[in-house]
Amino acid sequence: MAKIRTSRIDKLLSSMGYGSRSEIARMAKTGAITLDATKLLDATKHIPIDPDLPTRMKINGEALDPISGMVILMNKPLGTTCSHKETGALVYDLLPKRWNRRNPAISTIGRLDKQTSGLLLLTDDGDLLHRVISPKRHVKKTYRAKLARPLDGTEGDLFASGHLILDGEEKPLAPAELDVISETKALLRVTEGRYHQVRRMFAATGNHVKELHRERLGGLSLPDGMAPGQWTLLSTEEIAMIFQ
Known part of the structure; x- marks a missing residue:
């Protein structure tokens, strides 16, 4: 039977960005921290880190933030x-300001440049982050691009060939899939995450x-x-969909 992990209240809440250990201690003394509606007045007390802890613990009357692995x-x-x-x-x-004080820190899973919008994942789970961005996983990323000039019809074969080498690189890109929507709009599916990859791929075609x-x-x-700007927490089932 797996041993249930425990933690001191002040250490746990401090790692989640709620404040320093001394600040957590003061919060506890004022009755701001409750577990199953019971006030936890001693912040040095150890509590079990159960999966349902965020539904049972409250800070100033609000549900506890998700524990690590979100x-x-x-x-x-x-x-x-x-x-x-x-x-x-x-x-x-x-994101909530205190989340920027969490340890482990929240990081983006890969990056979208400043002028790219859309689906972005963030996590404090380092193992998951590396699994998603690993080239061995071949996780597909689908982009909708609007181009300055009309497509000439050769781009799909070039991107799918596995022979395209970006400017300044030596290794060819993995095959990618292009779906043409209109003369200047297309969907591109890639399995890599090289620097400004999609923009550089179209630049290689003169676009x-x-x-x-x-x-x-x-x-x-x-x-x-x-x-734009909105976010949501993913469930375990939704996280698994990343690798589908």
Whole structure:
């Protein structure tokens, strides 16, 4: 039988971004932390880290945030950056402020550049992050591109050939699938995540991407009606869809 992990209340809540250990101790003394409606006045007490803890523990009357291992699906808006360090609007600014203090930290699973919108995953699960971005997994990423010039009809065969080498690189790209929507719009499915890959692929054909939006990642797509900047937590079943 697996041993249930336990943690001190102050250590757990501090790692989840609720404050320093001394701040957590003060919160406990004021009765702000409850478990099964019982006040936890001693923040040094050890409690079991059960899967249902977020539904049983409350902080200032609000349900506890998800414990480590959460995955966030976001509709990334244009103009935001997938970075902890750069200035300007960051995707992390769209999450609760305390989540930026979590340890392990929340990171994006791969990146979308500043002028690319659409489906973005974030997680504090390092193992999952590496599984998703691993070339061995061949997780498909589907992008909708609007181009500056009409397609000439040769792009699909070139992208599917597995022989296209991007400027400045030596290794050919893995085969990719192109579905033409109109003269200047197309869906492109790739299994790699090289730097500005989709933009550079179309640049190799003499074209330029004016607008780029990621629609799918593996078996996941953005929920209907999810506006730019909105996000949701994924269930275990939804996380599994990444690899479908």
